[in-house]
Amino acid sequence: MRRRLINSTLAVVLVVVALFCVPLALVEKSSIESNAQDQVTSEALHLLGVVENRLVAGERIESEALSGLTSQNAQRYAVVTVPGQPTITLGDRPAGDDPVSATETGAHGEQVTVQESREPLNREVRNMLLLLTLVALLSILAAALLAVWQARRLARPLTELAETAERLGSGDPRPRQRRYGVVELDRIAEVLDASADRIGRMLTAERRLAADASHQLRTPLTALSMRLEEIAETDDLVTVKEEAAIALVQVERLTDVVQRLLTNSRDQRNTSAATAFELDDVIKQQAEEWRSVLTRAGRTLHLEGPPGLRALGTSGAVAQVLAALIENSLMHGDGAVTIRTRVRDTSVVLEVQDEGAGVSSELGARVFERAVSGHNSTGIGLAVARDLAEADGGRLELLSQKPPVFALFLGRQGG
Structure with missing residues (x-):
């Protein structure tokens, strides 16, 4: 029973963890990727705005003027293309074949492309997955401990109730008067205690009947034995008949004594x-x-x-x-x-x-x-x-x- 309770509880918890953690992991992963993409796009728009402002002001677009715009993140890489001017590159090209990239085009044909390595994104996703895994493991551990405690809590009363039933079967009708705070188990305990009371009364009545019978039958049996001895020792037919008649009376008394004892033992x-x-x-x-x-x-x-x-x-x-x-x-x-x-x-x-x-x-x-x-x-x-x-x-x-x-x-x- 304990194993079944533990297994069933763990199965329920595993299903709940799976239904909760898997969708949450997918949502968090999508949120992290979307946030990274938004940051790259925002920086591309910002850089494009700076380029447009300089073009409107008639200023020449140079790498020295734009280099500080991507210094906040050394892993970001920007390519600025302005018609009629040399292409400007800012930062180092990110490693990997699939960087986070955003391209924005201005009104005068200028184009800004910003790229960022996917490694920080992947690291954040891994940290999120590790955190969710840790939470899931702690949940499973807590559920296992709770299942063990609950199994012991339910199994102990059942063990005690089985011991009580075994004691009743072995002739020990003492009620335990124990309750466990569980309606079904308390009902079983009440029934067993009531049965113990009834069995105790029955055993007491049986012992009382045996003692009473031993005491009450002793005198009539002694008297009957004396009459039979008289019959065995005499050859006089008249005496035999007299003693036999008295013996029959004694037998009737024995019958009446037994009937009285049985009636009295039932408290009638x-x-x-x-x-x-x-x-x-x-x-x-x-x-x-x-x-x-x-x-x-x-x-x-x-x-x-x-x-x-x-x-x-x-x-x-x-x-x-x-x-x-x-x-x-x-x-x-x-x-x-x-x-x-x-x-x-x-x-x-x-x-x-x-x-x-x-x-x-x-x-x-x-x-x-x-x-x-x-x-x-x-x-x-x-x-x-x-x-x-x-x-x-x-x-x-x-x-x-x-x-x-x-x-x-x-x-x-x-x-």
């Missing part, structure tokens, strides 16, 4: 699918799954609250939020875990509390931020739980730091 916060469901069923299901895990850890699980509460939302999302809260208490808390339900105004509140040290004052409300954890964990569980709650039309809050009490607020049927 749509509560139009929210329906009334029995909150007790969700609590019972999670209590059965986690009670044995808590028992193995030497801890207990308590359920409190009025029965028969119906909340607005989706049972699958509430089950995932409750599982995340119980797992958080198991990993970071201590003592008994209490699942409590209550009614507050138009909301149904589902609380999870344990007897541990609670949330430190440094964390506070930041406990719901991603990658924020006080115990070297991933810091994903509570963040995903809050996202799921908000996507389902509810909200998840930390009601108390010591003892730790997390509360899920859901809409109440008829509230």
